[in-house]
Amino acid sequence: MVTTIQLDPVEIRPSVQGSGVRHSAAIVSDIAGAEQVNPLCRLLGKEGFAVDVLSTAELAARPALPKRYDVAVLDLIRFDGQGEHACDWLRAPNEYLPIIVLCEENTVTDRIRGYDNGVDDFIGKPYSAREVTARLRSLMRRNNSLSSQHVLRYDDLTIDLASRVAYRGDRYIDLSRREFALLVYFMRSPERAVSRSEFLERVWGNSMNQGKSNVVDVYINYLRNKTEQGGHHRLIHTVRGKGYMLHHQRVA
Secondary structure (H helix, E strand, O other): OEEEEEEOOEEEEEEEEOOOOOEEEEEEEOOOOOHHHHHHHHHHHHOOEEEEEEEHHHHHHOOOOOOOOOEEEEEEOOOOHHHHHHHHHHHOOOOOOOEEEEEOOOOHHHHHHHHHOOOOEEEEOOOOHHHHHHHHHHHHHHHHHHHOOOEEEEOOEEEEOOOOEEEEOOEEEOOOHHHHHHHHHHHHOOOOOEOHHHHHHHHHOOOOOHHHOHHHHHHHHHHHHHHOOOOOOOOEEEEOOOEEEEOOOOOO
């Protein structure tokens, strides 16, 4: 079934809704007309998604997101400032929203910029609507798995994933988005040595230049300073030749 949604003051183009709607999807395009995403819209509708098709210009005109989506697809010529704005706009009510970018100019630099702004996956054009849908399902499964455990605890360190806050004992820890993501990864892999390359792949994005691994060391130092304020004992330890480990005792 095809419907038209009006979100005053900006009109969102036709939305496709399947008969058994279970999820919502946003497709954001910087290309005039919606014809190029029609096959993807139809397939997502059959898969149980209510699909809204928007333009990057429409997003720029709206100060806040009017609804929460389960997945999002950006159909772009290249990932630039408009793509960054679209990610921020879509993720405002859902920090863990899975986002896939379909890009004509799919360069390493653009992918790194996208990963740094929260993109989960890039697919070059031409693309298969079936593959995009399959990847969205995979990201949703991962997202549901992560969101099922809202609170992480280790020693006296606590992270609430839903509200994106961290505490050491009863002391609030002010973390940047990247610091928060890094600490979450530590909390999900306690008492295990994690290499710099693994952090780069899983926290920074798998296209990050492996030769620039000093960025991990810099952020580890940030986390140590913030988590050890107030005289708290060290939890993030260096494991010589292996990387770093979250452990309540000193690691050799």
